[in-house]
Every structure is written in C-alpha cells, then in structure tokens.
Amino acid sequence: MTEQNPNYGRIRSFTRRGSRLGDKYEAVMAEYGSRYVIDYPEGPAQTTIADDAHIDLIAEFGRPGPLVVEIGPGSGEQTIAAALARPEWNFLAIEAWAPGVARCVNAAVREGVRNVRLMEVDAAQALPILFREGEGANPRAVELWTFFPDPWRKTRHHKRRLVSDEFAATAALVLQAGGTWRMATDWADYAWQMRDVVQNSPQFRNPFSQKNHDPADQGQYQGGFADRWNGRVMTRFERRGIEAGRKIYDIEAIRVSG
Numbered sequence: 001m002t003e004q005n006p007n008y009g010r011i012r013s014f015t016r017r018g019s020r021l022g023d024k025y026e027a028v029m030a031e032y033g034s035r036y037v038i039d040y041p042e043g044p045a046q047t048t049i050a051d052d053a054h055i056d057l058i059a060e061f062g063r064p065g066p067l068v069v070e071i072g073p074g075s076g077e078q079t080i081a082a083a084l085a086r087p088e089w090n091f092l093a094i095e096a097w098a099p100g101v102a103r104c105v106n107a108a109v110r111e112g113v114r115n116v117r118l119m120e121v122d123a124a125q126a127l128p129i130l131f132r133e134g135e136g137a138n139p140r141a142v143e144l145w146t147f148f149p150d151p152w153r154k155t156r157h158h159k160r161r162l163v164s165d166e167f168a169a170t171a172a173l174v175l176q177a178g179g180t181w182r183m184a185t186d187w188a189d190y191a192w193q194m195r196d197v198v199q200n201s202p203q204f205r206n207p208f209s210q211k212n213h214d215p216a217d218q219g220q221y222q223g224g225f226a227d228r229w230n231g232r233v234m235t236r237f238e239r240r241g242i243e244a245g246r247k248i249y250d251i252e253a254i255r256v257s258g
C-alpha cells in the first residue's frame, strides 16, 4: 500500500486569486525570475513540492548565512526592507500567490537586493520537506515570520488559518534552538489564537507570557502579546487595519531546544 502524504488533504490558508501577472510583471519575471525564484520539482497538487525534493538553500543563496524564512510576504515590503538592513543574512520568502512573487522580484530588482530568494509554493506543505532532517539537511532558520496572515474571519473558516497547533510543529522544524517565530495580526481573535498556539506548544516559549493583557481576550490564556517589533515595517495590511480602527498585535515565540 502506498503511504499517503497527509499534506495532500491539506488545509489551504490561501485562496486562488487572480494569477495573471500583466505585461510589466511578465517582463520582470522573464528577465529576473531565475535570479530570485527557486525552482522545485512539483508535487501532485498545485503549489505543492514533491515529497522527495531536495532544495539546497546554501547553494540557492550562493553562500551560507543566517537564514530568515518569511511566509506570505505579499508584495515584499517587509522582506526587501529587512534584506537591505541585513545584507549578510539570507531571506527566503515563501508566497503561494504568483503575482505576489512577481511583485517581490520587482521590488528586489528595484532596490538592488541580492540576498532574497522566493518560492511560489504552499509554505505549510513545503516547509517540512525543505527542512527535513537527515543527511544534507538545510541549516535551520534564526527567524520565521508570519506577518498579517490571511485572517479567515468567519468562524467556519477558522480551520483554514495558517497559525494553528499543527503548524507550530512545522515552525519548530524550521527554527534553530533559540530562534524566533514572529507573528503579527490586526484581528484580535486570531491574535488570541496565535498566543494560545505558542503557549500550548512544548517547542516554544513566550517571552511575553502574561504581559500586555488585552481586556477583550477570549482565548485560553491571558496576555502574552509582544511589544511591537522594531524590525517590522508598516505594510499595506497593517495600515489598512489601523485605518479601520483595529489594534495591531505582535506575538513572539522562542524555539526551545529538544
């Protein structure tokens, strides 16, 4: 009997929005795509990677270096700003939405950054393969970022949220001991969920545990929200949340060893 990869009944935290790039981004991708976008053997479903794929991240960046993994960079505002600020670090941005990848490539070209690589793939499915343990394993990341992930606001859609107890195990696989998983959201009930996921995971420690209480908190725990991380730039999604009068939450989790 063939073993079924559980990821193929996977939860999709993203929707298939329009994937047409338009002339400008088609041209950018034709000229610069191969410099920034990592090719991979495809899995059986769209935006999945083959189970037995091996992507050598050091070779892809052309050098070793502290690695940051960002999930869902959108247009890449955060990725590119961070890559400019830390030219000696390597930034891997994983985005399931083709026009987002093209916008990130465009921004990388415009700003002249060379320490960013992109993958157009479902991060939840691909990360366990990219960071598989064993011979030739990729070095673990120093940071993992999930900033303003799709909120899936309706209760019946909450199961599609990326940050979940199940995903915490994937985040733990990506990060080195002492590494930091940073999250941000403008949706209070997703923030409470993120905080609960961190508190419930034996693989993470919340340095802000019980701090910064939210009086409206209906999660399992109370408090545990980080101060705004000063390495996070204001993106369109954060601005939109603020303009709508929503509070912005940061959540920080430290990968414990073991």
Ligand SMILES: C[S@@+](CC[C@H](N)C(=O)[O-])C[C@H]1O[C@@H](n2cnc3c(N)ncnc32)[C@H](O)[C@@H]1O
Pocket (backbone or CB within 6 Å): 013, 014, 071, 072, 073, 074, 075, 094, 095, 096, 097, 100, 121, 122, 123, 124, 146, 147, 148, 149, 150, 162, 235, 236, 237, 238
């Ligand atoms: C709401 S946007 C936020 C973009 C950006 N982080 C920001 O703060 O502006 C969320 C992004 O995550 C991407 N995304 C959602 N689930 C994903 C997944 N499983 N793998 C890769 N990208 C994903 C979406 O395509 C979208 O571009």
